[in-house]
Amino acid sequence: MKLLTMRKSTGYALGVKTDQGVLDIAAAAARYGVSVPPTVDAVIAAGEAGKKAVAELVQRALAEGQGTGLFTPEAEVVFGPCVAQPEKILCVGTNYRKHAIESNLPIPTSPVLFSKFNNALAGHNEAVKLPAAEQIDYEVELVIVIGREAKDVAKEDALSYVFGYATGNDLSARDLQFRTGQWLLGKTLDGFAPVGPYLVTADEVPNPNALRLELRLNGEVRQSSNTADMIFDCAELIHYASRYMTLKPGDLIFTGTPEGVILGYPEDKRVWLKAGDELVASVEGLGELRTVLVG
Structure with a gap:
C-alpha cells in the first residue's frame, strides 16, 4: 500500500493512494461502520493488525467504486509529512x-x-x-x-x-x-x-x-x-x-x-x-x- 497524510481543518488524516484516487480512510470507516487507525502514525503503531484493517477497508471501497464519493483526485489533496510523529x-x-x-x-x-x-x-x-x-x-x-x-x-x-x-x-x-x-x-x-x-x-x-x-x-x-x-x-x-x-x-x-x-x-x-x-x-x-x- 501507499499510505499518505492528508492535511484537514481537523488535523492530519490517513489516506491511501489507489487507481481510483486517494481514499479517505476516516470517511470510509464511517461509511462501513468499522474501526481502523485514523493516521499513518496510528497504522504503524497498530502493527500488522492495523495494516490489515486498512487494506481490507481499501478493498471494500474499491469494490464499491467511485460512486461512494470516498475518493479524492490526488491533485486536490493537501499533503502532510507521510510520517508526522516519529520519536527519532x-x-x-x-x-x-x-x-x-x-x-x-x-x-x-x-x-x-x-x-x-x-x-x-x-x-x-x-x-x-x-x-x-x-x-x-x-x-x-x-x-x-x-x-x-x-x-x-x-x-x-x-x-x-x-x-x-x-x-x-x-x-x-x-x-x-x-x-x-x-x-x-x-x-x-x-x-x-x-x-x-x-x-x-x-x-x-x-x-x-x-x-x-x-x-x-x-x-x-x-x-x-x-x-x-x-x-x-x-x-x-x-x-x-x-x-x-x-x-x-x-x-x-x-x-x-x-x-x-x-x-x-x-x-x-x-x-x-x-x-x-x-x-x-x-x-x-x-x-x-x-x-x-x-x-
Missing part, C-alpha cells in the same frame, strides 16, 4: 562513496549518525521558508520507516523491522552545518526534512538496496544514482543503530545522499538555493517529493 529522526552522513569524495570528507568506516527534530518535517508540495543562512543545499535520500521496536537487531533480520520506505530531502544549510564540529544547526531548521508523498509498505519494496534516486532543481537533473552505491546498506544501518539505541515504530532513518549536491561543486561554480526554487526528489517506486522554497 536519524540521518546518515557521507553514506555514498562519490558524495564523500565530492564533499572532501573521509570515507567513513562506520555509519556517521546525526539527528533532525520533528520541526524539520514537511510534506509533499509544501513551501519551505528559507532560514537566516546563505548556503542552502538539497539531498535526495531513501528514508526507512521502522515498524516495530528494534534493539540489538542482527543484520540478517534487520529488514523485517521495517514498516516501509519513503522519499526524503535532507535540506541543509552548509554555512550553519560546518560552523562548528556539530552538524545539527544546519540540518534541523524548520521544514528541512520533507518526506513523502507516500509511505510505501515494505512488501512493495523487495530490495531497498537497488533503487534509483534522482533530484531535479527547476527541472534540471542534479542527482542521479542508485541505493546500491551506499557504503552501509539499509540492513547494516538498522543493525548498527539498534546496538546503541532502541528504535521505535515510526522512527525515520534518512539513509544518506549520493553525489551531485551543490557542496560538491567547485567553489566558483556553487549557486546555492534561493527563494522560488523548485526541488523534486524521487526514489524508484516511492513517488516524487516536491518542495518549493520561499523567502
